[in-house]
Amino acid sequence: MSELTIPSGISFELSDDERMMIDSVRRYCQTEIAAFVKAHGAETYIPTEKMRELLKGLTEFGFVGGPIAQEHGGLGLSWKTFGLLLEELCAVSLSIGITAFIQTMVATLAEKLLAPELRDKYLPQILSCDAIACMGISEPDVGSNVVEIKCKARPVEGGYALSGEKTWISNGDYADICICVARTGEAPAALDLFLVDRRESPFDSHNIHKMALNATSTAQLFFADCKVPEQHRLTQNGQGLRQVAGLFGVSRPLVGVFSVGVGRAALEAAVSYAQERKQHGKAIAGHQLISGYLAEMATKIDASRLLVLRALDLLDRGVRCESESAMAKWFATELGVEVTSLALQIHGGNGVTCEFPVERLFREARVCPIPEGTTEINKLIIGRGLTGIAAF
């Protein structure tokens, strides 16, 4: 990727170390991860122990610990650098990319919220991927409006008992640890975070079959009077909601990265196909409409990447950027659908067969406008930022 500097003074220039890191992640993903995906099947479910092994392999390349401070066992990378690493993984396997992303998000919450004793116990397990983690927010009746969460945390002797159901939870079936948002009072905002160690506080899970990304776990979780110790309550006085909102600030542009990665894979496939496929006496890349489609795809991917990097750069500099994160998320994920659709179109009839990757990339891209705030919710956030009036 060429140097990215935009006139506002924001520079995406990478240090030599960052550049080397991205190059080695690219090599690892394009050889080791790609070879695994080819042999295993891009859409075949990856069992827990195999996923753990893959995650452990990725930790050597800045995953999970990348954005964690060095004094806590991480690498202290910027979000911007982590985003570029994630793009490399998502361009090869979005399923594995999502799993690594969620693990990283939970690591950042654990770093921030766990008391020192608990942090010393859990953060190393998450960073090494000895424990796979998930984040339980959504419920069957509660998606876009998190203040309606019903899962309850009832005080019991020595701690709390969690009761309720979570759904769409990435890594849910794999998870040894869940950071769960639960209601601690009747007031709408009385929501707090709890660390549930499944090995000590068991809960059930059930994988959900989706239109794409079935190589990784997206699951329903069932908490039936699941007892967690007092010190596993990570927030007090309804601060859980504020922490979730803070997490979305980072996770939204990173979901935008999913689509940049998938879009890039689709562009690469479309370029090769357009160079090789001949119709009307020449390679279809020599037909102006196809050349135009490729140009449109490349431009949309670059525009998405720039918005994503802008949001990550603001986060790195500690600048409040709720609207910029929301812009990056909705724009990159919606454009990912357009880009992968064009890649499929360029492949003609072959595009709709499983022999070529583009139909899978199209299905994967279509999922991305939904998690971490739908396109509609992200536009409402931007609208609220512009007018000061919430239109939810």
Ligand SMILES: Cc1cc2nc3c(=O)[nH]c(=O)nc-3n(C[C@H](O)[C@H](O)[C@H](O)COP(=O)(O)OP(=O)(O)OC[C@H]3O[C@@H](n4cnc5c(N)ncnc54)[C@H](O)[C@@H]3O)c2cc1C
């Ligand atoms: C692959 C995948 C992975 C996920 N991973 C996780 C995870 O790890 N943890 C987790 O907690 N959740 C996860 N989710 C859940 C995700 O966050 C929710 O699906 C999302 O927030 C939308 O909620 P919903 O599905 O209930 O849709 P709803 O909230 O029911 O929305 C349905 C439709 O109505 C629209 N809508 C809702 N409210 C408004 C409004 N006020 N104005 C205009 N339109 C509106 C929405 O935009 C959408 O189009 C995941 C989802 C998917 C698909």
